[in-house]
Amino acid sequence: MRNWLIQLRKEKQLTQQQVSKAAHIDRAYYAQIESGTRNPSMAVACQIASVLLINPSFFFSEILSEPFELALANSPIVVAHCDVNLRYTWMFNPHPDFDINQVLGKRDDELDVNDGVIALMNLKQTVIDTGQTVRERISFPLSEGLIYYEVFGQPLFNENKEIIGAATASTQLLH
Known part of the structure; x- marks a missing residue:
C-alpha cells in the first residue's frame, strides 16, 4: 500500500x-x-x-535506493529534495520525530516553527534564488534536545537547466 x-x-x-x-x-x-x-x-x-x-x-x-539505504542505515544523515515553493518532494532517513508520510508535500513551517526551521528554509531559498551551493550549521529543538546539523544545500535543475528546487544533505553533529 x-x-x-x-x-x-x-x-x-x-x-x-x-x-x-x-x-x-x-x-x-x-x-x-x-x-x-x-x-x-x-x-x-x-x-x-x-x-x-x-x-x-x-x-x-x-528499488533504486537499496545500496544507498544500506550505506546510510542508522546514520545521522538526512537527505531531502524540495520544490521552488520549499515543499518536500522526497526525503530519506528523517529524524525519528518526523514521519515521512507526513512530510511530503509540506513546507518546514507547516511541520514546526522554530529558529532552526526558519534557518533551514532561508538556506533552501538562498540556494533556489542564487543557484549556488550553501553550507551552514543549524540547530533544531527536537525530542531529545537541541540537535546541531551541518546542512549542505544545492540547486536541483530540470533538463532545460532551470532550477526546480533544492537538495539538502544534513549531517547530525556531535556536540
Missing part, C-alpha cells in the same frame, strides 16, 4: 478519478498504483508526479 501517495492525493483534495484524468491514465490503473499492486512505468510516474508536484523517483525509491 502506498499510503504516502493516498495521503498526498487527499491533502491536495483530489480524487483518484481527478488524478488519473490529469495524468492521462485509467482510474483503475491508478488505483492499482496507489494500492501497490502495480508499479507505474517511468513515463506514468512522471505524469502522476507532475499532477501531485512530487519527484517521480519517489515511486521507485525502494
Whole structure:
C-alpha cells in the first residue's frame, strides 16, 4: 500500500478519478498504483508526479535506493529534495520525530516553527534564488534536545537547466 501517495492525493483534495484524468491514465490503473499492486512505468510516474508536484523517483525509491539505504542505515544523515515553493518532494532517513508520510508535500513551517526551521528554509531559498551551493550549521529543538546539523544545500535543475528546487544533505553533529 502506498499510503504516502493516498495521503498526498487527499491533502491536495483530489480524487483518484481527478488524478488519473490529469495524468492521462485509467482510474483503475491508478488505483492499482496507489494500492501497490502495480508499479507505474517511468513515463506514468512522471505524469502522476507532475499532477501531485512530487519527484517521480519517489515511486521507485525502494528499488533504486537499496545500496544507498544500506550505506546510510542508522546514520545521522538526512537527505531531502524540495520544490521552488520549499515543499518536500522526497526525503530519506528523517529524524525519528518526523514521519515521512507526513512530510511530503509540506513546507518546514507547516511541520514546526522554530529558529532552526526558519534557518533551514532561508538556506533552501538562498540556494533556489542564487543557484549556488550553501553550507551552514543549524540547530533544531527536537525530542531529545537541541540537535546541531551541518546542512549542505544545492540547486536541483530540470533538463532545460532551470532550477526546480533544492537538495539538502544534513549531517547530525556531535556536540
